[in-house]
Structures are given as C-alpha cells and as structure tokens.
Amino acid sequence: MADLLLDFQFKSPINKVWDALTNSDTLAQWVMENNFKPIVGYKCQFRNVEIDLIVDSEVLVVDKPYKLSYTWVGGPINTIVTWTLKEENGTTYLHLEQTGFETEDVQAFNGAKYGWAFKIEELKKVLEEM
C-alpha cells in the first residue's frame, strides 16, 4: 500500500548505470546536489537549494553493480529507496522500490505539513519546466 515500485530500461551497460546511481557528480545531474558515497553506513544529504528540499540519507546496501539501497528521509516522510539492476542483451533493467512512507517524527510532520505541500507545488513546477 505504501510502497512505490517503478521499472526503467536503458540501452547502456549495467556498470554505466551503476556509476550514474553512485557517483556524486552524476547524481547531481539527474537527482539533486548531494555528498553521496557508495559506502554502507555513510550518511549524506540530497539537497535542492532552489526549492529548499533536503533529504537525509544513510547508505544501507552496496552490492555493485546489482543492488543499492539507502534511506530517504525528508520532511514528513521516512522511506527506503532501493535500486536493483540487471543487464540482458545490452539493456539494463533498473527497478526502483521506495518503501515506508511513514512519518519520522509526528511533531515535524505536523509542523511541516503545509510547508511541504507548498514545496511540492514548487517542485512540480520545476519538474514541469525541465
């Protein structure tokens, strides 16, 4: 119920997709500014200054080049993002699971609720303009 499952395909080798998922500079180009490192237990942040979106993350699984998992905690949500990769005939299949969607802290959730609703609208606009 509270899980998001998505599948993507890329005509690129699995290692190239893995690098895009784990290299901080590349992540900045397609997700957000970050100080990510693919080291289990490493704590980092994803930030989008323009829209004031900050996501705290802790790396949970690094199984190069097949599986990458980290927490994704921002505003009212406390989720886990897991990427699973598989290569067949030159195509890399990328599976995303974002699970949890629990509140990390009730106070923060209540306080952030309206602020976040506003930020989401902002974010939607940014995404639409891309």
Add this chain to the structure above:
Amino acid sequence: MNNTYQKHDVFVAIADPTRRKLIRLLAGAEELPLHELTPHFQMGRTAVSKHLTILKEADLVTNRKIGRETKYRLNPAPLQEVKDWLSFYEKFWNERALLLKNLLEE
C-alpha cells in the same frame, strides 16, 4: 496522545502488515466485529484489538457498539494523504529517470 497526533498518524498506522491486512479486510465489508476479524490473524483478539485502536487513532477506522458487540468500519479518507506522497514520488522518479536516460545516452 493528543488529538493532532491522532489525526496525522496515518503513515505509522499503515506501516504495519497486520494493520494493512485489517484495512484490506475492512475495505471488503461494510462493517465487521472483532470476532470475525481475529480468525484472519495468527494472534489473539487482544492483539488484533490493539491494532484496531491504532487505526482508530489515525482516523482510518471508526467503531460503534451494537448491543454487546463492537463493529468496525473503514474510513479511507486519510489514505489520500499517503497517496499524495506516492504520486508525488512516482512523478519525481519518472522525471529523474528521463534525465538519467539523456545522461546515459549522451
């Protein structure tokens, strides 16, 4: 627990598999008493009742007493909040994956 907590604790309420199953069972019926819900679980009626209380606190379930029996009913409105977050991230990651595709195929 104050009222605000109760009103907004949907995410915690649905984080548990037993409570998700209760929601599904209640979604398939108009109203159910505890003794009809309990046989679906590997736990006693007290444990199931505690889960129902958490769902009640999140406004996901309402109950009413009919004679000696309490009947439970699903109130799906708070689930919309979760759905909003899911659809937000669904769009977010789909957009991000398009950017990734462009990057990879450069």
